[in-house]
Amino acid sequence: MPGFDSVTAYILAGGFGTRLRQAVPDRPKALAEILGRPYIYHLLDALADFGLARVVLCTGHMAQMLEDSLGPSYRGMELLYSREDEPLGTGGALKLALSRHPAELALCINGDSLTDANLAEYLRWFEMRQEPGALLLVPVKDAARYGSVSTDISGRVTGFVEKGQGGPGWISAGVYLLHPSCLEAVAPGQSASIEQDVFPALAEASALCAYRAQARFLDIGTPESYASAGRFLLGDEAAGDKLSPAVFLDRDGTVIVEKHYLHDPDGVELLPGAAEGMRRMVALGLRLVLVSNQSGVGRGYFGRDAVERVHGRLIELLAAQGVRLDALYICPHAPGKDGAGEPCGCRKPLPGLIERASRELGLDPARSFVIGDKPCDVDMGLVVNATTFLVTTGYGAAHAAAGDCRPHHVAAGLSEAAGIIESILAARASSGVEHA
CATH class of the missing domain: 3.90.550.10 (Spore Coat Polysaccharide Biosynthesis Protein SpsA; Chain A)
Structure with a gap:
């Protein structure tokens, strides 16, 4: 121009x-x-x-x-x-x-x-x-x-x-x-x-x-x-008091390829089928909320600016596929600590990130879905009574084989998870029971 x-x-x-x-x-x-x-x-x-x-x-x-x-x-x-x-x-x-x-x-x-x-x-x-x-x-x-x-x-x-x-x-x-x-x-x-x-x-x-x-x-x-x-x-300032369902997504190993302490935006790579699955979830009327542990900040390996540059690249890649995340929440703390040395309440499997997102976006965790590749993702979802998925991308295949967590569903990736969610929502609608 x-x-x-x-x-x-x-x-x-x-x-x-x-x-x-x-x-x-x-x-x-x-x-x-x-x-x-x-x-x-x-x-x-x-x-x-x-x-x-x-x-x-x-x-x-x-x-x-x-x-x-x-x-x-x-x-x-x-x-x-x-x-x-x-x-x-x-x-x-x-x-x-x-x-x-x-x-x-x-x-x-x-x-x-x-x-x-x-x-x-x-x-x-x-x-x-x-x-x-x-x-x-x-x-x-x-x-x-x-x-x-x-x-x-x-x-x-x-x-x-x-x-x-x-x-x-x-x-x-x-x-x-x-x-x-x-x-x-x-x-x-x-x-x-x-x-x-x-x-x-x-x-x-x-x-x-x-x-x-x-x-x-x-x-x-x-x-x-x-x-x-x-x-x-x-874009929903006029939304009423009714709470909405959402999909709470882990980042590494679920949406993007797992890389050890990723802090370089050039290393961001969408997993196959991730954008397609997310598009289908949006079409079902679900909010997309990223919730991610980023202890590399708390450990001093990189700063919050590095996390945001990675997220900027993720936003670009998803936008090219017609997908927009509604919100991105992180826990920046090292295990067991917050920035002041006190016990942290937002590191998964603790529910702090979901609770915060639910307050700020008007979400209903019990009608929502949590998807990740680790037991901490599944356990966080169970705490808030959400429907949980373990995807076998990232570390998920090893955890599924070990049987060390009990998700409601196991899926090969976000595309397959979207199909299961569609069936769940259809069953809820036909039964008239939102939380079924």
């Missing part, structure tokens, strides 16, 4: 997150977990799908933790960092980042908001406009919390309505396309706000336009909105 090579994404991830401290007390907002993964990876996945090659993270508070957690690359994108020594505001931080990592065009994203707007369409529209800068606007039923943006008939921004005025409106989704000239008025080292200083001046000079997208938006900056972020990503 024209223009992609000139675009660099800049994620404003330097906020203190004071409103979110109650829910996430020990890490920056960008590392708050949603659906089992740090929030920043959901943003990075969207940018990777968009086709970008370079992302700059504008960091401040807890900057080193963020850099250590992400590393130098993800899904083929180079990750760069621009740390503020003193708070500079969003405008000052972006000015600093552009001086350190220049680009012809900046795709600037607030580090505490989510939207499912089509970024490729936004960029195509902007290139045709040939304007200095643009805001991406989304509609909300009540703009009081955010403040709204007014435009003229040509799409140029004419003004900003302050927060507190309720009613429907078009608000900024925190996704901006800006040429470096937009920040010429911000002096190096100057503290400035994009929203309060830069944009009003651009609007007054008729140098700011707005793209209206019929898209969803979520600001995760408060405990209440953060609690709903998982449902937002799944």
Whole structure:
């Protein structure tokens, strides 16, 4: 697509997150977990799908933790960092980042908001406009919390309505396309706000336009909105209280080829029939949730960033086969310990990962299925009254031969397991007994 090579994404991830401290007390907002993964990876996945090659993270508070957690690359994108020594505001931080990592065009994203707007369409529209800068606007039923943006008939921004005025409106989704000239008025080292200083001046000079997208938006900056972020990503914010069934999948030896302490994304290899089986499970109305012990993190063999790079590659491979995991949960602890040296409650066969996923996604373990290649997977499923499968991929064949666990079913792989699940669900439907 024209223009992609000139675009660099800049994620404003330097906020203190004071409103979110109650829910996430020990890490920056960008590392708050949603659906089992740090929030920043959901943003990075969207940018990777968009086709970008370079992302700059504008960091401040807890900057080193963020850099250590992400590393130098993800899904083929180079990750760069621009740390503020003193708070500079969003405008000052972006000015600093552009001086350190220049680009012809900046795709600037607030580090505490989510939207499912089509970024490729936004960029195509902007290139045709040939304007200095643009805001991406989304509609909300009540703009009081955010403040709204007014435009003229040509799409140029004419003004900003302050927060507190309720009613429907078009608000900024925190996704901006800006040429470096937009920040010429911000002096190096100057503290400035994009929203309060830069944009009003651009609007007054008729140098700011707005793209209206019929898209969803979520600001995760408060405990209440953060609690709903998982449902937002799944697209089921309107779901009722009825709990859903799911398939809880082990990773190594079940979905991908077993490799000792896998931490290199180049080593990710889907097992034969795995994607086909998962597609069939989704077609049956089941959520797909990965639950994996990753003690290599707790043992110090590799960091959480390595796990997420592996998961990024897994997401790519599954997407190419038409499969999307709803959530990925890991236990990063060494056996018997959590990060603080206390007994761990999430390492399989303990049910902590399933219990957490069930709370966050609205799942019913007793109507669900657990599939893995080890006794710990089967035992975890039995604890939560799920229907259990031992697959004979990975270590499963040896355990099946030894008879050292008692699953409800043994299957050659996920494709065969999907066929058995289909029969189970059909029997439940015909008998009218959901848990049969």
